[in-house]
Amino acid sequence: MKKVALLVIVALVFALMLGRWMAVDSGYVLVIRDDFSLDTTLGFVILMALLASVALVVLTLLGNAAWNALEPMRATRRWKKQVAARRLRSGFLQLVDGELDKAERLLVAAGEDGDWPMLAWLLAAETAQEQDNVEASQRYLENAGSDHRGRLVAGLMKARFALDDGYPDQAREELKVLADMAPRNKRILRTYAQVLESQRDWPALCDLMPRLKRAFGEGESRRERRAWLALLQETARKPGFNDADSRREELRKLWKNVPVQLKNDPAMIARYAGFLAQLGGGKGALNLVREKLDQEWDDRLPPVLEAIDDVSPDDLLQVLERWLAERPGNAAVLITSGRVALKARLWGKAQGFFEAAANSSQSATALAELSRLYQALGDSSKAMKTFERRLAQLEGQLPALPMPDKAL
Structure with a gap:
């Protein structure tokens, strides 16, 4: 647009300069040929030359357009493209409506003659996959992938179809190739990561994580x-x-x-x-x-x-008691101290730790360990009471449901 405006301005300046020049002296032109003679001004000759040039350009453009419209090969090719475009639209609508057989025929025809063969082949592959025609689906995807612009999307559809059909290994092989071809493609990387995670291939997933984090940032931290x-x-x-x-x-x-x-x-x-x-x-x-x-x-x-087990329980208890001094009543340290005391066969010390944990936090683990220890020490009464405390704690977490009447 800027170039056109500049040309218009130059033409106007040139016309203005020419007009002023002609106003000073219009010039004189005399043309004699045999018995023919033309006597006119120079300005009129220049004007006629300009008009003839414009007319020549316009006639050339019109002639070229008429030739394109009437030339048999181009007309046939244009007609085929128009038909293919209609088939592509109709095939897509048939696919949306669930008319898969009709949609496939239309889309295949559009892929063979249309201006958008990649799109037509991809839609045809989707249609064939919906009809469980794996062979046709793969063939259509190969056609779509023959265009370098369609290689990635065709490969991604192959991987998705393989996953849908229960062949994760095939999907993984395809995605690995695609991930190497397009290391920044987010959809490919995410799908590849999902496949690796579903297969529990943790070494491969960990190797892929730097690329995933570059693509998605801290959103992949949990994975x-x-x-x-x-x-x-x-x-x-x-x-x-x-x-x-x-x-x-x-x-x-x-x-x-x-x-x-x-x-x-x-x-x-x-x-x-x-x-x-x-x-x-x-x-x-x-x-x-x-x-x-x-x-x-x-x-x-x-x-x-x-x-x-390769450090003495007494040394471990010293470490744990130092932590307890800094954090009195910490249930995690108390329970661990009780279990380490059991390893050291310090029954009374273990009992004290478990009782402190049970009293400070009503820890279910502490109550279970304490009940087991009481039972082992032969104090069945305390073991039963501790067990009842544990049951009472659980009862508060159970949903309210009808229970049988004791009288019945």
């Missing part, structure tokens, strides 16, 4: 945390390791690869330290828990000490 927690558990319980030392070393190697922000997550630390303790790395687990609790307290960490 990342869930994947690493599951991978820690899978590594700690991996079959094929006959001794705890091998699994412990494998677990330590994995911990080095855990993202920094997750290494500061209390739930992640508790899971890792708990597995480490179960595999004979109690000293390392204890140091990790103490270091984290010195920075920030979290009730999920003290129970890790219950799984430590």
